[in-house]
Amino acid sequence: MNTEKTIGKRALWLARRLLSGLIVLWAAATFTFFVQFLMPGERAQIIFNANSGNVGEIPRDQLLAINAKYGFDQPVIVQYGKYVWDVMHGELGQSYVQYQPVTDLIARQIGPTIALAFAAMLTAWIITITTTVLFAGRDNIWSKALGGFQIFLATLPPYWLATILLVVFAIQLRLFPVVGGNTPMGLVLPTMALALEIYGFLGQAVLGEFTRVLDQPFITSSRMRGTGDFSVRLRHALRHAALPGITLSGWIMGKLLSGAVLIEAVFGRQGLGGVLVAATSTRDVPVVSGVIVVSAALFIAASLIVDITVQLVDPRMKEA
Amino acid sequence: MNVTFPAASFQEDATPPPTSNPLLTVQNLNVAFGPAHSRRAVVKNVSFTVEKGRCVAIVGESGSGKSVTARTLVGLTGACSHVQADRLTFQGKNIDRLSDKEWRALRGKHIGFVLQDALVSLDPLRPIGKEIGEALLVHRAIRRGADLAERVVELLKLVGVPEPEVKARQLPHELSGGQRQRALIATAIALDPALLIADEPTTALDVTIQAQILDLLSETRERKKAMILISHNLAVVSQMADEIIVMRDGEIVEHGSSEQIFGDPRHDYTRGLLKAIPSVRSRGSRLSSSRAARFVSAEGDEGTALIQSDIAHCGRPLLEAERLVKRFRGPDGKLRTVVNDVSFSLGYGETLGIVGESGSGKTTLARMALALEVPDGGEVTLEGRQWSSATEKERRHRRSDISVIYQDPLSSFDPRWTIERVIDDALTRRREDPRDRASRQSEVSELLDLVGLSPSLKTRRTLELSGGQRQRVAIARAIAPHPKIIVCDEPVAALDVSIQAQIVDLLGDLKSQLRVSYLFISHDLGVVHHLSDRVLVMNHGEAVEAGRADDVFLRPRQPYTRKLVAAVPQLRFQAA
Numbered sequence: 001m002n003t004e005k006t007i008g009k010r011a012l013w014l015a016r017r018l019l020s021g022l023i024v025l026w027a028a029a030t031f032t033f034f035v036q037f038l039m040p041g042e043r044a045q046i047i048f049n050a051n052s053g054n055v056g057e058i059p060r061d062q063l064l065a066i067n068a069k070y071g072f073d074q075p076v077i078v079q080y081g082k083y084v085w086d087v088m089h090g091e092l093g094q095s096y097v098q099y100q101p102v103t104d105l106i107a108r109q110i111g112p113t114i115a116l117a118f119a120a121m122l123t124a125w126i127i128t129i130t131t132t133v134l135f136a137g138r139d140n141i142w143s144k145a146l147g148g149f150q151i152f153l154a155t156l157p158p159y160w161l162a163t164i165l166l167v168v169f170a171i172q173l174r175l176f177p178v179v180g181g182n183t184p185m186g187l188v189l190p191t192m193a194l195a196l197e198i199y200g201f202l203g204q205a206v207l208g209e210f211t212r213v214l215d216q217p218f219i220t221s222s223r224m225r226g227t228g229d230f231s232v233r234l235r236h237a238l239r240h241a242a243l244p245g246i247t248l249s250g251w252i253m254g255k256l257l258s259g260a261v262l263i264e265a266v267f268g269r270q271g272l273g274g275v276l277v278a279a280t281s282t283r284d285v286p287v288v289s290g291v292i293v294v295s296a297a298l299f300i301a302a303s304l305i306v307d308i309t310v311q312l313v314d315p316r317m318k319e320a
Numbered sequence: 321m322n323v324t325f326p327a328a329s330f331q332e333d334a335t336p337p338p339t340s341n342p343l344l345t346v347q348n349l350n351v352a353f354g355p356a357h358s359r360r361a362v363v364k365n366v367s368f369t370v371e372k373g374r375c376v377a378i379v380g381e382s383g384s385g386k387s388v389t390a391r392t393l394v395g396l397t398g399a400c401s402h403v404q405a406d407r408l409t410f411q412g413k414n415i416d417r418l419s420d421k422e423w424r425a426l427r428g429k430h431i432g433f434v435l436q437d438a439l440v441s442l443d444p445l446r447p448i449g450k451e452i453g454e455a456l457l458v459h460r461a462i463r464r465g466a467d468l469a470e471r472v473v474e475l476l477k478l479v480g481v482p483e484p485e486v487k488a489r490q491l492p493h494e495l496s497g498g499q500r501q502r503a504l505i506a507t508a509i510a511l512d513p514a515l516l517i518a519d520e521p522t523t524a525l526d527v528t529i530q531a532q533i534l535d536l537l538s539e540t541r542e543r544k545k546a547m548i549l550i551s552h553n554l555a556v557v558s559q560m561a562d563e564i565i566v567m568r569d570g571e572i573v574e575h576g577s578s579e580q581i582f583g584d585p586r587h588d589y590t591r592g593l594l595k596a597i598p599s600v601r602s603r604g605s606r607l608s609s610s611r612a613a614r615f616v617s618a619e620g621d622e623g624t625a626l627i628q629s630d631i632a633h634c635g636r637p638l639l640e641a642e643r644l645v646k647r648f649r650g651p652d653g654k655l656r657t658v659v660n661d662v663s664f665s666l667g668y669g670e671t672l673g674i675v676g677e678s679g680s681g682k683t684t685l686a687r688m689a690l691a692l693e694v695p696d697g698g699e700v701t702l703e704g705r706q707w708s709s710a711t712e713k714e715r716r717h718r719r720s721d722i723s724v725i726y727q728d729p730l731s732s733f734d735p736r737w738t739i740e741r742v743i744d745d746a747l748t749r750r751r752e753d754p755r756d757r758a759s760r761q762s763e764v765s766e767l768l769d770l771v772g773l774s775p776s777l778k779t780r781r782t783l784e785l786s787g788g789q790r791q792r793v794a795i796a797r798a799i800a801p802h803p804k805i806i807v808c809d810e811p812v813a814a815l816d817v818s819i820q821a822q823i824v825d826l827l828g829d830l831k832s833q834l835r836v837s838y839l840f841i842s843h844d845l846g847v848v849h850h851l852s853d854r855v856l857v858m859n860h861g862e863a864v865e866a867g868r869a870d871d872v873f874l875r876p877r878q879p880y881t882r883k884l885v886a887a888v889p890q891l892r893f894q895a896a
Contacts, residue, residue, distance in 0.1 A: 139399050139400075216440060217435050217437070217440045217441040218440060218441050218442055218443045218444070220396060220435065220441075221433075221435050221441045221442065221504070221507070222443070222451075222454065223396055223427070224394055224396065224427050224428065224432075224433035224435075224508075225427060225428035225433075225454060225455040225458055225507060225508075225510075226424045226425065226426070226427040226428035226429060226455070226458045226459055227424075227428075227454060227458050228424055228458075229420070231458075235454075236443050236446075239445050240445060313445070314445055315445065315491055316444065316445070316491060316493060
């Protein structure tokens with residue numbers, strides 16, 4: 001076919017997606033910037049309290065000094081412009097409390113969170129594919145039980161599940177460490193706690209489509225060619241059934257980032273969750289804003305990956 | 321389940337004498353669905369044989385058990401099915417109780433199967449070359465690699481797909497309907513099976529493509545292979561089959577050679593099927609037998625009450641379309657002209673047939689006549705007043721002058737509404753309707769009676785009705801507001817022949833009773849010829865030929881019309 005033209009069209013599509021991603025990022029930055037004015041208290045007072053370690057009325061000279069240092073005495077529109085400019089250059093400001101750049105703070109903690117989210121997503125997909133291909137759409141009790149089991153998992157609160165897993169597998173059976181840090185063994189239980197709930201949603205979406213596709217004439221057609229049942233499920237049905245699951249994965253990614261906060265707390269893991277909780281309780285605005293902007297960026301990247309994956313799995317989408 | 325049925329007696333003398341070694345033998349096949357306590361028999365005591373190099377056709381209407389019979393031969397009757405047969409042998413081997421693995425070895429390699437509508441019968445996410453390759457790989461006939469790609473291209477060439485190297489890498493939806501069906505046939509004949517089963521292989525196709533596919537299938541027989549052809553279309557079957565099996569309600573009602581079935585049908589049902597095919601010969605006569613006669617007698621009383629609307633016959637046409645143009649933007653952003661400079665007029669009480677293959681623009685033309693689509697050029701006038709260029713507000717009170725009947729009425733009904741509500745809703749749309757609910761209720765009953773439905777169906781919902789009944793409800797709804805024109809867009813395309821015959825007869829009766837005009841759109845030249853006074857032939861958005869129905873169909877002037885008329889499968893044997 002006309003490959004040159006196709007590549008040109010692909011590039012245009014990617015450019016358009018990146019541009020819309022940037023707009024979302026800008027909206028997230030703008031939102032977090034203006035939200036800080038809605039919070040009670042002077043920003044200078046918060047910084048003074050954090051610095052002095054006690055709560056008291058801020059002296060006039062100190063107030064002016066802090067305002068000058070952080071640029072709070074400038075008009076809001078100038079502050080906003082500077083903030084957006086900084087964000088565009090990967091600069092998220094200084095933490096009020098920890099006296100270090102927000103980017104450094106996030107960079108140090110983002111690794112474990114991404115590892116956890118990625119592991120949970122991968123695990124959920126592996127369980128989904130295995131159970132669907134083996135059990136879905138069959139005329140037996142396991143097939144019927146599968147859907148119910150998935151709904152049960154989807155309704156479980158992950159932090160509760162995390163506690164149960166911790167008690168059973170770490171404390172009673174001593175199979176996994178209670179506080180695992182960043183070791184592979186330490187990743188297993190938190191991953192399971194997150195993955196099982198996701199599997200509930202993901203499995204349902206894939207199961208429904210899989211059962212529907214199994215009744216399609218092209219499946220019968222393939223069987224009439226002599227293709228075996230397992231092969232029909234794996235090569236034909238699964239590909240169709242995966243599509244709604246892939247689309248859902250973008251949304252799941254967002255859920256994972258927020259869900260990780262609680263799980264990290266339960267297992268005492270490092271991660272963005274801990275950073276966000278600490279920053280919120282100390283009203284460390286630059287850190288909170290920074291985490292939100294970085295999460296938005298991750299989310300945008302996730303949906304771009306989702307869209308590319310959908311097009312790889314469903315070549316019909318490329319024309320749209 | 322082993323009930324003896326009266327048809328058994330004639331079956332013995334009508335069946336050609338079996339040779340010593342048939343390719344396939346089916347004896348007393350019974351198939352039932354459902355669990356033991358509520359088992360429903362769908363195939364009852366079916367027996368037949370297929371010889372090498374012969375083509376056996378199974379004809380019947382939906383629900384006759386013809387597809388289930390065919391699927392039994394490859395062991396794919398589906399879940400909850402119960403198959404039982406005295407004898408079921410293929411190539412001398414018993415295939416009655418095969419394991420899953422044994423069935424798989426048979427499918428594709430020894431028995432090829434072609435389903436209807438390749439768009440849904442080929443995996444929409446896989447290139448067609450892969451689907452054909454699958455047939456070869458499954459039976460380890462060839463290894464992956466250059467040899468496989470070469471063989472796939474050869475097969476595509478064999479079934480007449482142009483540019484096979486390119487098409488092999490394309491997805492089903494990127495191919496035309498005919499090319500798709502050819503590719504699907506290629507998957508079935510990849511390993512040159514001894515028996516090819518084709519289940520309605522041309523039903524979803526246009527006439528000219530249908531003719532090409534039938535030619536392709538005929539080649540199978542030249543290679544001395546056997547074929548079972550399943551179809552509801554007797555004309556298609558008459559061109560190919562050596563033997564014909566007529567099925568109804570899971571039973572064989574008649575079985576004989578093509579010559580005998582078409583020349584001297586013995587069973588009433590077969591005769592009814594043959595008579596139900598609309599064609600040149602059937603013009604002016606009824607297609608269906610006794611069942612609709614009840615309706616004709618009603619003409620005198622209830623019928624007249626509805627004709628009071630004065631259809632004054634004046635010189636100017638009722639509906640006139642002047643040089644209509646419609647363009648749509650395609651997925652690639654390019655403008656496509658769907659209707660190009662088409663003019664037509666429709667007189668009072670006249671039927672104008674619009675024929676053309678899919679994509680010829682006939683439905684778009686109808687939507688412009690209904691003012692559901694605004695033309696990009698030209699104008700539609702209704703009774704001499706502007707119609708397409710009028711504002712929606714001006715049109716609204718005149719909307720009741722023009723009704724529509726679609727191919728699939730089910731999707732045009734609210735599934736939660738009762739039949740009564742569906743028709744009552746159409747009644748209240750009539751302008752200035754001051755009448756009370758009680759009189760409307762009686763009018764609903766009158767309308768149901770007029771379309772040949774029992775008024776006791778009023779409380780049912782459309783999902784509970786059969787296809788033919790639904791189309792009758794759609795017709796009742798269309799005539800309820802006393803329209804002057806009814807646009808019929810493929811109104812019988814989804815129906816079995818005998819039901820189609822009843823609906824065509826009903827439309828004919830209503831025309832004379834209500835003096836309504838029809839804009840009748842169909843791809844079926846036989847139906848159009850049967851009903852229309854004048855005909856407009858469309859191709860690629862342009863009006864190719866127009867004129868009186870007999871002139872256009874019997875003495876076509878344009879090459880395209882000639883091609884179209886020639887492609888229509890004709891009954892090979894004149895019905896007695």
